[in-house]
Amino acid sequence: MTRTLTAALGRYRHTAALRDGEVSSPSIAFEFAEITPISRAFAPMVRQQRFDVAEMAIATALQALAYGKPITVLPVAVAARFQEGALLCRTDSDMRDPADLVGRRIGVRAYGQTTAMWLRGILADGDGLDPAASRWTTFEEAHVAEYGDPPWAERAPPGANLLDMLRDGTLDAAIVGNDVPDDPAFRTLFADPTAAAARFRATHGFMPVNHLVVVRRSLAEEDPALIAELVRLFERSRDAADPGGSPAPPIGYAAVAPSWTLAARYCMAQGLLPETVSAEALWPGPPTA
Missing domain, CATH: 3.40.190.10 (Periplasmic binding protein-like II)
Structure with missing residues (x-):
């Protein structure tokens, strides 16, 4: 059975195959919202969980979790750059x-x-x-x-x-x-x-992550297998991208956690968070030994 997910996701070299349907799954279809710039999707996702899947700035994602918003952050970066x-x-x-x-x-x-x-x-x-x-x-x-x-x-x-x-x-x-x-x-x-x-x-040892992918927490709790498939789709879209240009942003706990940990330290030092949020909050948590 295919589940259609509403999504707010920017168009990048490494997301183009997913956005254009060149990478697909029998279990997931997407209904993409056209939002430019993509930052305009962040507040609706934080405040109303407007989408099933959304791109979100790492500082916003940290604040959202620290303030108890019902989202789950995936270890999928879609934007990273030096600042x-x-x-x-x-x-x-x-x-x-x-x-x-x-x-x-x-x-x-x-x-x-x-x-x-x-x-x-x-x-x-x-x-x-x-x-x-x-x-x-x-x-x-x-x-x-x-x-x-x-x-x-x-x-x-x-x-x-x-x-x-x-x-x-x-x-x-x-x-x-x-x-x-x-x-x-x-x-x-x-x-x-x-x-x-x-x-x-x-x-x-890394390029700072700017944007990650988040989902409604209820979706992650209801169907973890669907979320695992969603992560695989982002990996396949990244792998299908034209190899030219800068490296694609990282995917996976080990690759994303260093940016998350340093961003959390910076956010705490700058008074952006009421409490820190460890990398263990990333779905589905650190790999087991």
Whole structure:
């Protein structure tokens, strides 16, 4: 018997075969919601469990579990990247490295945005930079309604634009997402983002995961075999992808757990979680010996 699952999933090289039906299963069919950008699916999934299956940022997934939301997180990453190229300042800025962010105004879509979480952790580890030492401007509330911005963050005026505020000097720096603007008015605050990314990999041994796959908890509890088949479909779609380009994000507990563990540490240090969430929360838990 085939079960149709509603799904919110971005189109990537490694998910294209699944999205296009080139990889299929006799037990699972999909009804895909077209949501762009895919981040707009995160709050509906957290707050109403709108979909059976959904892509979700790792920081949002950690917050969702910490605040008791009925989702199950699969060890399936669909987006991973190094973060250093997403921290921008104006080309004519007097800042020369991230340590210069002390006392400066930093803009970000939301305080709990995963890219910002990774960057704050990287800056704290590498430069000892306390997030409270800068002033933060946010443009959206958190996907998890229970979380509120810290006292050192304020909401941008209605209708304000992140890059416009950076361009006119209202902000000293900005953290963007995957789409880094190709604009001569801006430069990365890391002098050499590639070298900084290499340092992260040398230290931690992995590329940071940005987005994972989650399912409604009731679905995972009702039919674990269906969830195992779902993971296999993501693996098959990854394996069917064009081998060109950057490596596909990891799948499997051992491959995903290091990113989850470090992200949980960073989230706790930054006050994003009421309590930590260990990697054992990933479905179906750590492999048995």
